[in-house]
Structures are given as C-alpha cells and as structure tokens.
Amino acid sequence: MTLKTSTDKDIIEYLLYAERDAHEVIKITDEHSELTISQAYELQDGLLERRLKEKNTKTAGIKLGLTSKAKQKMMGVNESIYGYLHADMLAYEWEPIRFSELIHPKVEPEIAFLIGEDIQGENITEEDILRGTKYVAPALEIIDSRYKDFRFKLVDVIADNCSSAKFIIGSKLVLPESLDLGNIGMVMSKNGYVEQTSSSAAVLEHPLKAMVWAARSLAKRGRGFKKGDIVLSGAMSEAITINAGDSVIAAFDGLGVVSISVSE
Ligand code: OOG
Ligand code: MG
Numbered sequence: 001m002t003l004k005t006s007t008d009k010d011i012i013e014y015l016l017y018a019e020r021d022a023h024e025v026i027k028i029t030d031e032h033s034e035l036t037i038s039q040a041y042e043l044q045d046g047l048l049e050r051r052l053k054e055k056n057t058k059t060a061g062i063k064l065g066l067t068s069k070a071k072q073k074m075m076g077v078n079e080s081i082y083g084y085l086h087a088d089m090l091a092y093e094w095e096p097i098r099f100s101e102l103i104h105p106k107v108e109p110e111i112a113f114l115i116g117e118d119i120q121g122e123n124i125t126e127e128d129i130l131r132g133t134k135y136v137a138p139a140l141e142i143i144d145s146r147y148k149d150f151r152f153k154l155v156d157v158i159a160d161n162c163s164s165a166k167f168i169i170g171s172k173l174v175l176p177e178s179l180d181l182g183n184i185g186m187v188m189s190k191n192g193y194v195e196q197t198s199s200s201a202a203v204l205e206h207p208l209k210a211m212v213w214a215a216r217s218l219a220k221r222g223r224g225f226k227k228g229d230i231v232l233s234g235a236m237s238e239a240i241t242i243n244a245g246d247s248v249i250a251a252f253d254g255l256g257v258v259s260i261s262v263s264e
Contacts, residue, residue, distance in 0.1 A: 068204070080210065137169050207233040210233050
C-alpha cells in the first residue's frame with residue numbers, strides 16, 4: 001500500500017510504538033471519527049508492512065476476530081474482522097509469555113486451521129475450506145489491544161491488526177473431516193479454576209462458516225489463505241485476563257489440550 005497522507009503514517013507509527021513500548025494509547029477514532037472500514041484495513045496493511053520490517057519477520061497466517069456473539073457483545077460490535085499473524089507472534093507451551101512485554105493481555109480459545117493448499121475466491125464454500133485444510137489443532141490466542149482500557153470501535157481494532165499479540169498451537173494435529181467441527185466442546189481454566197466453557201458452534205454457528213466469510217472477504221481484496229498459513233478461526237468464548245504467574249489450559253473435545261503460562 002502506498003501511504004496517502006502523513007496522517008496515515010503517524011497513526012501507524014503511533015500504534016507500532018504502543019506495541020514496542022507496551023503502553024496503551026487513546027483510540028484513533030477519538031481524533032479521526034471519519035475513518036471507514038476500508039481505510040482501517042489500509043492502515044492495517046501499512047502497519048503490517050512496517051512491523052514485518054521492524055521485527056525482521058514474516059507472515060505466518062491470518063486471524064479471524066469477533067466471530068462469536070460472546071466476543072461481539074463483549075466488545076460492543078456486530079461484525080467480524082480479520083488481521084494477520086507474524087512468525088514472531090508464535091509462542092510455545094513450554095516458554096512462558098512475558099507479561100512485561102505486553103500491555104493488558106487476554107487469552108482466548110480458538111481452533112487453528114493449517115492450510116494445505118491455496119484457498120482463494122469470492123465463491124469459496126465450506127467444502128473448499130475443508131479440502132484446503134490439512135489439519136486442525138487446538139490454539140490459544142493472546143490478544144493485547146493497544147488501546148486504553150481495551151476499548152475501541154471497529155475501525156480502531158482493524159487498524160490495530162485486530163489486537164494480535166501472540167498465539168500458541170497445541171501439538172495434536174487432527175484431520176478436519178475426522179471430527180464434528182461444528183460442535184467441539186471446550187473448557188478453559190486458569191490456575192485450576194474453570195473460567196469459560198463453550199462449543200465451536202459459538203463461532204458464527206460453525207467455524208467453517210467463519211472461514212468462508214474470511215475467504216470471501218479476503219478475495220474481494222485479491223487475497224486468500226495460502227498453503228502453509230496458520231488460520232485462527234476466532235475465539236470460542238470471551239477472552240480472559242492474564243497476569244504474571246497465571247497458567248491457562250484449554251481442553252477441546254477431540255482436539256486435545258493447549259496451555260500457556262505467564263512470567264513477569
Ligand atoms: C479483537 C480481536 C478479537 C477474536 O478471536 O474474536 C479476536 C479484540 O477482541 O480485541 O481475536
Ligand atoms: Mg482471537
């Protein structure tokens with residue numbers, strides 16, 4: 001993307017700095033109330049381009065957001081969104097997340113689709129998604145909105161790459177046709193206490209529907225899911241706050257468990 005105005009550049013640097021320095025900032029719509037959704041995606045592109053260079057990393061996949069009613073209600077919006085995952089955001093079960101590098105992180109349970117062949121087109125169907133998916137796996141996403149109090153409007157969060165910070169993929173890979181993707185039960189616990197229970201049906205009624213929505217939305221911009229991409233299909237429940245010392249585990253029917261711990 002070519003940046004049209006210095007304002008776009010300023011907004012991008014403002015958000016990048018907030019991430020780098022782990023400090024929260026006032027949401028951009030407070031000053032730029034006129035921003036549209038398509039402008040927000042352009043800002044996101046500009047931010048991602050800058051971030052790839054700054055972190056010397058590469059794109060690892062795509063994340064869907066606000067695909068469940070619980071999340072939409074929590075954030076006061078009624079539309080889904082997408083952003084990009086970078087390789088440096090990949091975290092591991094055996095390596096604690098460092099709280100001091102984040103602002104006000106939350107964790108949410110998701111189903112990851114590991115893409116085996118390119119999926120692109122405005123008429124993509126659930127069957128196309130299934131065919132192009134090599135495996136599904138349990139995942140946790142750490143979101144960390146750069147905005148004050150984790151509050152934003154839709155265009156704010158899109159520009160902020162949909163609050164992306166870290167993601168963890170569980171070690172069990174499952175063939176997508178081998179389970180009922182539309183109703184995977186999930187229990188997420190923190191420090192031994194159950195915090196969230198849900199079903200994958202919470203993700204736009206079926207994660208494949210969310211994947212179709214994203215594929216078609218991406219196609220409108222000449223994009224799609226690429227072979228090798230990791231795609232997070234969106235939180236199955238509300239996100240929960242994490243602090244140094246916490247450990248979180250999510251258990252998914254048929255997919256196994258995925259966990260993280262948080263250090264100082
Ligand atoms: C936006 C990101 C939402 C999801 O899975 O719904 C998201 C946010 O809630 O900060 O990643
Ligand atoms: Mg998410």
